[in-house]
Amino acid sequence: MPLSSTIEPRVNGILETSLYVQSAARSAEFYERVFGFEIIDFDGEQLDASTRLCVLRAGDRSVLLLFKRGATPNTEASGSIHIAFGIARSDVQAWEQWLAEQGIPIESRKTWKYGGQALYCRDPDDHLLEIVTPGVWTIY
Numbered sequence: 001m002p003l004s005s006t007i008e009p010r011v012n013g014i015l016e017t018s019l020y021v022q023s024a025a026r027s028a029e030f031y032e033r034v035f036g037f038e039i040i041d042f043d044g045e046q047l048d049a050s051t052r053l054c055v056l057r058a059g060d061r062s063v064l065l066l067f068k069r070g071a072t073p074n075t076e077a078s079g080s081i082h083i084a085f086g087i088a089r090s091d092v093q094a095w096e097q098w099l100a101e102q103g104i105p106i107e108s109r110k111t112w113k114y115g116g117q118a119l120y121c122r123d124p125d126d127h128l129l130e131i132v133t134p135g136v137w138t139i140y
Contacts, residue, residue, distance in 0.1 A: 039055070080125070105121065112135060114137065
């Protein structure tokens with residue numbers, strides 16, 4: 001088999017993650033308040049109960065899409081989702097305190113084999129959120 005002379009195309013990373021929620025407005029408020037994500041776009045004239053899609057900046061080059069369940073067009077996946085948000089090692093206690101102040105219970109804690117520490121909690125739609133330091137994977 002001859003070697004290819006073309007360069008294999010590369011992906012730069014994951015650009016967006018979608019969550020399917022009961023209320024895009026309620027979930028946007030949660031992610032804005034708890035994680036400091038910035039609302040950068042939404043459909044409609046204002047962010048309210050009729051909003052089908054809300055887009056939040058989640059870090060430097062990622063967005064979190066919040067889709068209202070059952071809205072049209074239907075782009076929906078089913079079930080709850082697991083998302084991990086990276087934090088600095090030095091911020092674990094600050095996050096524990098912040099979540100407590102926000103009334104968000106920590107469901108569990110874990111120390112991974114590479115030394116990463118993780119806190120687990122839930123969003124208003126029961127999606128599992130992991131707040132994790134470097135040391136979870138060999139690449140993070």
